[in-house]
Amino acid sequence: MGWTRNVMRVNLTAGTIKREPLNMDWASQYLGQRGLASKYLVEEIDPKVDPLSPENKLIFTTGPLTGTMASTGGRYSVVTKGPLTGAIACSNSGGFMGAELKNAGWDMIICEGKSPKPVYLYVENDHAELMDASGIWGKSIWDADHILHARHQDPLIRIAAVGRAAEQGCLFSAIVNDLHRAAGRSGVGTVMASKNVKALVVRGTKGVGNIKDPKAFMQAVNAGKKVLADNAVTGQGLPKYGTQVLMNVINEIGAMPTRNMREVQFEGASKISGEAMHEVRASDGRANLVTNAACFGCTIACGRISVIDKNHYTIVNKPQYWGASGGLEYEAAWALGSDTGVSDLEALTYANFLCNEDGLDPITLGSTIAAAMELYETGLITREHTGGLELKFGSAEALTKLTELTCRGEGFGRDIGLGSKRLCEKYGRPELSMSVKGLEFPAYDPRGIQGMGLAYATSNRGACHLRGYTVASEVLGIPVKTDPLVTDGKAELVKAFQDATSVVDSTGLCVFTTFAWTLNDIQPQIAAACEGDWSLEKLLEMGERIWNMERMFNNAAGFTAKDDTLPGRLLSEAAQTGPAKGKANDLHKMLPEYYRVRGWTPEGEPLQATRTRLGL
């Protein structure tokens, strides 16, 4: 079956915890994780609800393959209405928490209401309990992790927690599990803290079984593992360089957003690349990268484990940062680095450690600091606002100090904690926020990769590369190469990627498998594990159903076609260098076609025929 068929419902207001059976009708339509939890969310909350009110809900959800031997089958997602965007938010994390939750016998935990005092949820198989969090409230995630391990005297518990930033209302707070894996984007940690929940602590020893056809499942799993091992990206590039394998590639094609997206190439890219992380430092004779590391069940192992140079000014006399911990992934390296103009690898690694320690989305953090730097350049933000800090592009000191302040919710860090949209509105230049629907762009400039402009404009959680990664096709040629500088055919391409990704995000598998896998590799694993008809056609239709369901939630929340756009800078300021020189993003050529292939009205509303076809 894949599912445990158990849902835990936690009423934080009343302090009660109940078990209820998983809605199998919905499971047959939405599979699990992103799709199924989003179905629960849209059925249970008013789309217009204030994301930080007790009426919002927060769902931790696994997929049917979470906790199985399927490669990368350790994922969980957090689904809620996001405070940064006001749109549906689904944030996916690896590490070991998802599998632990499944091993404890739960598909999903639905948190509703608001606890009268800080608590953490402790789950040990069938036993679940809300426990007093007064000893960890006000602590960083790393400190809370240490304290909880000591309190429960169990080295094998898994912990997901929010940091001081979330407690202080930073709108892009992450939920961090296993010290440095994160449900990172769209502020799911802020919602958790608004409910007075500091942490989720899980120990599961029941195992994951109920596989429909174990023999067929293991055959499909082994075939999938072989495809990943034999592929150049998942078998070699990602293990060696992590996602940072992309830094130099994307810079060369002129799609590296730089200095608040004013430029599309960064002169310092090679210094902060995956290759640079392997170079032995003259100062201490060590490389930044210690090893690669896997999440639960993952045979790719793209994770970076890094160590900062002890002599670096950021960590002198701070032994808590001397050990190895989660290092720079491409998105963090880009946002903290190229977008702020900082090319100091050690400073970026330190800022990344801080993002893990206190739970910040490094993409939104870096982009918001970049926007603040541009506002500082224009004179709208001054040293009076910043407490004396000079916010110049390229200043590693400004970057690391602002990160420290944002982590703690102190000083100008409170303004950074608003995210770039609210920050730029506050200081009178809303157009300087590089965001869609309030969520900041990731590391692919849509002037150099046209399809990504459409993917960002239409993404259901705001500007995001993980909702439709046409980079795979436009840059890497996966599954087929398309020209990144043309708009023809991109509407269909974006739709295909969005629908397929909705499927992958509902399985318990990692989307990075799709560098090598197509749904043809995933479908046999689902079909062997889960009861019911899980043909390729049904999965694709399900992906489309999930996308439309999310869209309808956002429309009901107040979003319209007007919100399917990009900042003026990307639509009218042409790239000045690189292969895309002279080009802006031609969204207007793609968007009407996209609505048409989606079966939506010109106003971006799913047509009745589309809804009927998808059972919505």
Next chain:
Amino acid sequence: MLRALKLEPERCTGCLQCEMACSFENEQLFNPSKSRIKVFNFHDDGRFAPYTCTQCAEAWCLHSCPVEAIVINARTGAKEVLEDICVGCKVCTIACPFGTVNYNHDTGKVQKCDLCGGQPACAEACPTGAITYVDIDQTGLDRMRAHAQRSLGASA
């Protein structure tokens, strides 16, 4: 030829495929908490290490068992627990210097690595070659070759 599990921590990424393979082979469940091989994460050092029974020649567990429930499989050399005979007294868990025999409260018996009868599932599942199943008398062969190569200044 007798074979032994060869563990190379420097190749391990901490993915736990071995733990799942072990529990699936023995319990028909993906359940790391019931695995006979364990992977340890030395977080601050950025190092992982798989660890399991080395199948000692003079096995403390075997000698300590009061009911002779631990026997040698002559074909594989593994020290195997006979579940029908084991009384769950746990003396072997005390005797083993390495901690690789453990009690399973669900069955009331002890469990340890039995080399899966000569086809260890962990080695088959490991994606990085951190766990291999090699000639018991030649577990150092790769390391010797690497040193020999270095002393020659030769290329592979």
